[in-house]
Amino acid sequence: MTPHSAPSRRTVAKGALLGAAAVLFGASAAGAAEGPAALRLPAPTGPHPVGLRTFHLTDPGRDDPWQPGPRELMISVLYPARTVRGCPRVPQLTPDEADAFSELAPYMHPGLPAAGVDWGAVLTHGHRDAPPLPGRRPVLLYTPGGGDSRTLSTTLAEDLASHGRVVVLVDHPGDASQVELPSGVRRTVLMGPPDPATVRTMIDTRVADLRFLLDRLGDLPLAPVMDLRRIGVYGHSAGGTAAVHALASDDRIAAGVNLEGYLDFDPELMARLDRPLLMFRTDGFEESARLERSWAGIPARRVLLPDANHWIFSDYAHLVPRLQAAGLVTAGVRAALVGAGDTGAATAVVRHGLRSFFARRLPAAARR
Incomplete structure (x- = not known):
């Protein structure tokens, strides 16, 4: 296990691009030099500031399915912080x-701009290496949508941590669009719709990643603030599929949330599922018929988000409308990614739903 700090920040966009961004985002040239101010993530709603630490893990007993060598993971741990003073x-x-x-x-999400955005300028509300708030607290594992990196679902995680x-x-x-490992940035091997065998490999690998992570949580430096008797899991799309499969197959996980993931890969396992499950879906998802068939007979509370689409459960809910306002994506692209409705209202429903569900199933530890 290796703590992994991000390299020092540098300006990703060059002078001409920054000048264009200043016009598109309605900012001054001086403001654009700090990155497009329009690309902001919403603050968490809880009473606690959020700390963040990043770790590199290697599983020497498992081969990586996408390239030669042992399986490696990058994880970010978000937690309620005692103070964030002096922590960027x-x-x-x-x-x-x-x-x-x-x-x-x-390529990962058709319609996103190929230029005009300084993606490296978007700040989270997590503060690097902030000291954690005392007390052991429930642990929630998150696995992202297919092709997405973990950090593109930061805001929901920050909200849960702040509570x-x-x-x-x-x-x-190998699955995620890009992941920075200690050895460098590793890009996805999945360009275009994967075939069924590849999807199966992706889901099986994700479940194995989660089980390996469960084995290693107690070794992390932040283990003293984790209550490993109360663990939940949630995931989006392929991550939702993997989350429910992990929930059904690993007794260490007590409850889970599926954010619009199919559940038709292992019907026998799903038939044995006996733990609390909450499932969200949107009315704009093009594969809603398959989704509904795969959910049939599974005991779970379900929530439908109207005027929304599949990537509303990620940070695209906040980034895409701002890109549209800047003229960098069309209304059609926005609708195809996150829906045409009020993304802020949909986000509030998802945040509240997850907080309430995990509060009932995994109540917060008393402060010590």
Whole structure:
């Protein structure tokens, strides 16, 4: 296990691009030099500031399915902080990750701009290495949508952490668009829709990643603030699929949330699912018929988000409308990614739903 700090920040966009951004975002040239002010993430709603630490893990007993060598993971741990004084806010992407994502974004999510955005300038509300608030707290594992990196679902995790949870965001290298490992940035091997065998490998690998992480949580420097008797899991899309499969197959996980992931990969396992589950879906998802069939008969509370689409559960809910306002994506692209409705209202429903569900199933630890 290796603590991993992001490289020092640098300006990703060059002078001409910054000048264009100043016009598109309605900012002055001086403001643009600090990155596009319009690309902001909403603050968490809880009473606690949020700390963040990043770790590199290696599983020497498992081969990586996407390239030769042992399986490696990057994780971010978000937690309620005692203080954030002197601890800087963490960029959503490291400079090298931002460089890679600038190239990959239009391929991973058609319609995202190929230029005009300084992705490395987007700040999270997590404060690097802030001292944690005393007390053991429930732990929530998060696995992102297929092709997405863990940091593109930061805001929901920050909100949960600000309300007293420890949240572990898991990257899945080879699947994720880009992941910065100690050896450098590793890009996705998945360009275009994957075939069924590849999807199965992706889901099985993600479940194995989660089980390995469960084995290692007690070794992390932040283990003293984790209550490993109360663990939940949530995930989006392919991550939702993996989260529910992990919930059904690992007794260490007590409750889970599925954010619009299919559940038709292992019907026998799903038939044995007997733990609390909450499931969200949108009315704009193009594969809603398959989704509903795969959910049939599974005991879970369900929530429908109207006027929304599949990536509303990620940080695109906040970034895409701002890109549209800047003229960098069309209304059609926005609708295809996050829906045409009020993304702020939808986000509030998702935040409240997850907080309430995990508060009932994994109540916060009393402060010690």
